[in-house]
Amino acid sequence: MSEARDLLGRPLEAVEREVLAAHEQLLRIAARSDLAPCVRANTLAALALTWQMANDLDLPVDTPPE
Amino acid sequence: MSVSPYWNPKNETLTRAELATLQTAKLQRAVAHAAARSPFHQRKLESAGVTAASIRSLDDLRRIPFTTREEWMACQAETPLFGDMLAHPRERAIRYHLTSGTSGKNPLRVLDSRRDWQWIAECWAYGFWAFGVRPTDTVFFAFSYGSFIGFWGAHYACEKMGALTLASGNMPTDMRVRQIIEMGVTTVCATPTYALRLAQSAAEQGLDLRGSAVNKVIVSGEPAGSIPETKKLIEDAWGAKVADTAGMTELGTICMFECSHQPGGMHIIEDHFIEEVLDPATDEPVGYGEKGERVVTSFGREMIPVLRYRTRDMVVKVPSTRCACGRGFDIYEGGILGRVDDMLLIRGTNVYPRAIEGIVRGHAEIDEFQVLVEKQNDIDEIILRVELKPGTEACWPRLAKQLDFDLREAHEMLRFGVQQADAGSLPRFELKARRVLDKRRKP
Numbered sequence: 001m002s003e004a005r006d007l008l009g010r011p012l013e014a015v016e017r018e019v020l021a022a023h024e025q026l027l028r029i030a031a032r033s034d035l036a037p038c039v040r041a042n043t044l045a046a047l048a049l050t051w052q053m054a055n056d057l058d059l060p061v062d063t064p065p066e
Numbered sequence: 067m068s069v070s071p072y073w074n075p076k077n078e079t080l081t082r083a084e085l086a087t088l089q090t091a092k093l094q095r096a097v098a099h100a101a102a103r104s105p106f107h108q109r110k111l112e113s114a115g116v117t118a119a120s121i122r123s124l125d126d127l128r129r130i131p132f133t134t135r136e137e138w139m140a141c142q143a144e145t146p147l148f149g150d151m152l153a154h155p156r157e158r159a160i161r162y163h164l165t166s167g168t169s170g171k172n173p174l175r176v177l178d179s180r181r182d183w184q185w186i187a188e189c190w191a192y193g194f195w196a197f198g199v200r201p202t203d204t205v206f207f208a209f210s211y212g213s214f215i216g217f218w219g220a221h222y223a224c225e226k227m228g229a230l231t232l233a234s235g236n237m238p239t240d241m242r243v244r245q246i247i248e249m250g251v252t253t254v255c256a257t258p259t260y261a262l263r264l265a266q267s268a269a270e271q272g273l274d275l276r277g278s279a280v281n282k283v284i285v286s287g288e289p290a291g292s293i294p295e296t297k298k299l300i301e302d303a304w305g306a307k308v309a310d311t312a313g314m315t316e317l318g319t320i321c322m323f324e325c326s327h328q329p330g331g332m333h334i335i336e337d338h339f340i341e342e343v344l345d346p347a348t349d350e351p352v353g354y355g356e357k358g359e360r361v362v363t364s365f366g367r368e369m370i371p372v373l374r375y376r377t378r379d380m381v382v383k384v385p386s387t388r389c390a391c392g393r394g395f396d397i398y399e400g401g402i403l404g405r406v407d408d409m410l411l412i413r414g415t416n417v418y419p420r421a422i423e424g425i426v427r428g429h430a431e432i433d434e435f436q437v438l439v440e441k442q443n444d445i446d447e448i449i450l451r452v453e454l455k456p457g458t459e460a461c462w463p464r465l466a467k468q469l470d471f472d473l474r475e476a477h478e479m480l481r482f483g484v485q486q487a488d489a490g491s492l493p494r495f496e497l498k499a500r501r502v503l504d505k506r507r508k509p
Contacts, residue, residue, distance in 0.1 A: 007092065008084055008087050008088055008091070045180060048181045048183070051181055051184070052181070052185060055188075056074050056076070056077070056188065057076060058076070058077065058091075063368050064180075066154075066157075066180075
């Protein structure tokens with residue numbers, strides 16, 4: 001597997017890999033169909049935040065689901 | 067641990083070459099998003115033969131068609147309420163806003179998602195952090211929180227950074243002033259016009275703003291925030307530093323901010339926007355130091371992709387090196403200099419409202435003013451109506467002469483009428499001021 005890079009083409013730093021992992025973890029939670037309304041709504045809110053963290057760090061993430 | 071002076075140290079300190087690489091990558095993604103999801107942009111990109119894969123450098127930006135306010139309004143008229151520019155269904159949105167309507171045109175309707183609101187706040191955070199707002203600050207928003215997007219994003223930015231945030235909503239002006247003092251507010255956010263109105267209210271109530279805890283006034287919504295004379299009036303009245311910011315509802319947030327080094331202009335948030343400056347007559351790019359129209363491409367708003375939006379704002383871009391703050395973001399010298407269409411032609415002479423305001427605000431005795439343009443016996447006449455601060459009426463004969471001289475001098479000896487208006491007779495504004503009344507224009 002090729003090494004992940006940011007939009008500038010640089011290898012990711014440790015903190016950037018952790019941000020991506022947190023975002024991906026939230027994406028997995030959001031994909032579940034058994035979430036209580038409180039968990040679903042807060043997961044989506046958290047995803048908007050992790051998307052913004054990734055965006056600020058120029059990480060190639062897609063738009064969160066809804 | 068030392069705290070960074072930059073909200074986003076990674077991007078704010080990129081070199082120009084690195085910034086171009088980032089903008090190119092983000093432009094490819096923005097075009098891909100618009101082409102895949104927005105029927106409005108699909109049509110336009112397809113007809114121009116532009117795909118994400120065909121964007122290889124920033125030079126390819128010029129192949130993307132412009133987006134105009136007129137097209138946007140037309141698509142909303144054809145497909146009410148939101149037109150076909152939206153890239154996601156209405157159900158994804160969490161908020162609805164309208165443009166302010168100060169241009170006299172039909173307001174534009176916009177929808178934003180959760181992700182959009184994080185991004186909107188983020189852009190404001192760049193500006194507030196750059197001017198020194200920190201989690202220890204207490205920030206007061208002198209703003210009515212209505213359907214005009216105004217300072218909504220700034221409010222969320224301050225909450226995001228952990229500052230104590232005071233929303234004044236529909237509070238009357240005198241009460242706002244008292245709360246600013248009582249709560250030990252350190253940062254006040256308002257339009258430039260309303261910052262002056264608050265100061266006037268403090269004086270009427272015998273309250274000392276200069277002795278208050280306020281040390282920063284952050285303004286937005288009017289070009290006056292970058293007019294030195296207006297800025298100085300606000301700084302003198304508040305005993306605080308004033309920083310300008312500028313954005314627009316069409317873009318959802320601010321695109322530029324003044325940092326604490328105050329280089330005489332505003333840094334462009336170039337990791338979230340591409341700002342071109344073009345000659346409005348030829349659409350050709352102009353160089354550093356030349357005046358032109360700003361055309362904006364946005365990277366952050368998912369509900370409404372914005373590609374090459376013609377803002378009609380006139381600006382002069384200068385290199386980032388003009389400022390000592392270390393940011394790589396270029397600067398709009400003097401902020402927003404006016405609108406492509408706000409020039410008044412009076413008996414063959416060009417008159418810009420910003421130039422008039424610069425002269426008027428050089429006189430601290432003036433409380434409010436209005437510019438009236440009308441035909442008298444088929445001749446265009448321009449009249450400056452001036453309201454004086456209470457207790458300064460005796461200065462009028464001298465002031466009227468001085469204004470008459472300064473206005474003529476700045477406008478090829480064009481004759482202005484200069485009139486004193488009764489106290490309290492001119493309109494006051496909380497949001498964007500409308501001080502030019504051109505009676506020659508058909509409604």
